[in-house]
Amino acid sequence: MKSLKSAWVAALVMCMAMLSMSSVQLKAEELTEEQVQEGQQFVINNAIFILFHEAGHMLVSEFNLPVLGREEDAVDALSAVLLLGAEDEELNTTMQDAADGWFLLDEANEDGPQEDDFMGTHGLDRQRAYAIVCMMTGANAEFFKVFADSLEFPEERRQECVYEYQKARDSWMSLLAANMKEGAKTRFDVSYQPAGNEDLQGFADLLKSAGALETIATVFGEGYDLKDGIKITGKSCGVENAFWDPEAREITYCYEMAAFHADLIATWFANNQGTEEATGDDATSEETDATAVKVKKKE
Numbered sequence: 001m002k003s004l005k006s007a008w009v010a011a012l013v014m015c016m017a018m019l020s021m022s023s024v025q026l027k028a029e030e031l032t033e034e035q036v037q038e039g040q041q042f043v044i045n046n047a048i049f050i051l052f053h054e055a056g057h058m059l060v061s062e063f064n065l066p067v068l069g070r071e072e073d074a075v076d077a078l079s080a081v082l083l084l085g086a087e088d089e090e091l092n093t094t095m096q097d098a099a100d101g102w103f104l105l106d107e108a109n110e111d112g113p114q115e116d117d118f119m120g121t122h123g124l125d126r127q128r129a130y131a132i133v134c135m136m137t138g139a140n141a142e143f144f145k146v147f148a149d150s151l152e153f154p155e156e157r158r159q160e161c162v163y164e165y166q167k168a169r170d171s172w173m174s175l176l177a178a179n180m181k182e183g184a185k186t187r188f189d190v191s192y193q194p195a196g197n198e199d200l201q202g203f204a205d206l207l208k209s210a211g212a213l214e215t216i217a218t219v220f221g222e223g224y225d226l227k228d229g230i231k232i233t234g235k236s237c238g239v240e241n242a243f244w245d246p247e248a249r250e251i252t253y254c255y256e257m258a259a260f261h262a263d264l265i266a267t268w269f270a271n272n273q274g275t276e277e278a279t280g281d282d283a284t285s286e287e288t289d290a291t292a293v294k295v296k297k298k299e
Contacts, residue, residue: 031266031269035269038265039262039265039266039269040206041093041097042097042100042101042261042262042265043203043206043207043258043261043262043265044206044207044210044212045093045094045097045098046097046098046101046257046261047207047212047253047257047258047261048083048094048212048215049079049083049094049095049097049098049101050242050253050257051212051213051215051216051232051242051251051253052078052079052082052083052216052219053075053076053078053079053242054075054242054243054244054251054252054253055079055216055219055220055244055251056074056075056076056078056079057071057075057243057244058220058230058244058251059078059176059179059220059224060074060075061244061246062226062227062230062249063176063179065175065179066175073131076128076131076132077131077135077168077172078168078172079098080095080132080135080136080139080165080168081135081165081168081169081172081173082219083095084135084136084139084140084165085139085169087140089143092136092140092143092144095132095135095136096136096144096147098132099129099132099133099136099147100129101129101261101264102125102126102128102129102132103125103126103129104264104265104267104268105125105264106124106125106126106129130151130153133147133148133151133153134157134160134161134164134165135161135164135165135168136148137153137158137161137162138158138161138162138163138164138165138166139165139169141158141162176224179224179225180223180224180225181223181224181225182223184222184223184224184225184226185221185222186220186221186222186224186226186227186228186230187221187228187229188216188217188220188221188230188231188232189229189230189231189232190213190214190217190231190232190233191213191231191232191233191234192204192207192208192213192233192234192235193233193234193235193236195235195236195255196236197236199259200236200255200256200259203255203258203259203262204234204255204258206258207234207253207255207258208234212234212253213232213233213234213253216232216251217232229249230249230250230251231248231249231250231251232250232251232253233250233251233252233253234252234253234254234255235252235253235254235255236254236255236256237252237254237255237256238256239254239256240254240256240257240259240260241254241256241257242254242257
């Protein structure tokens with residue numbers, strides 16, 4: 001049986017095989033131990049943020065919460081409020097990886113946004129990234145300073161984000177308070193379905209090992225006045241997606257989404273291989289794993 005690391009690298013080989021890079025070639029087998037670990041964490045952290053996002057849709061649906069404005073933006077804000085409100089360094093890193101995910105997706109879209117993107121239910125990728133950065137700096141400017149500085153995120157905007165984060169936090173907590181009950185417990189049914197192919201199974205195993213789906217069951221399983229039986233399912237969908245189905249009362253996370261984020265980070269490793277080697281010795285002692293910057297401001 002493959003180890004988790006070898007399964008994940010094998011899945012990355014599949015992703016990298018689909019890439020065509022004229023300047024730098026990087027095989028997944030050649031990833032360093034550090035890159036493998038960072039790549040795995042990037043995939044897991046983006047999955048967790050997405051699952052919190054879908055849990056936001058779940059709360060809106062189950063509690064019939066009022067939403068002023070676009071629901072997708074509202075539950076992005078809720079995800080940020082819940083993750084940042086935990087005041088945990090690992091979850092702060094989850095937020096940073098989520099922002100990086102949207103930045104990298106924007107970078108990968110060489111043609112830029114199309115007309116349909118402006119008509120969609122979601123904000124543009126780069127907008128969603130900066131909205132997350134705003135929540136991050138509004139909640140903990142000191143922790144995220146290196147990251148925000150790398151993006152040249154304006155100081156004036158950071159100050160505005162303090163108010164915006166507090167407003168989002170207070171608004172959501174006020175809405176949720178009426179639907180929280182001391183001692184309340186909810187049973188969630190968590191399942192990781194077989195992926196159906198070896199490449200995606202590596203990502204299914206990674207998510208299961210990290211307890212990604214169980215994170216939602218743990219966070220929302222206590223204190224929320226939800227009825228039992230909500231399902232949280234990992235499965236192959238044939239498309240990169242995650243969604244809440246109100247009729248089935250089910251959050252679904254598609255393994256293809258994990259493969260997609262692995263593709264993004266693998267491409268970044270390939271395109272920045274020389275840069276990492278050149279700057280690796282110059283890293284300051286202040287730069288920890290939690291504040292390591294993967295993406296820079298687009299020129």
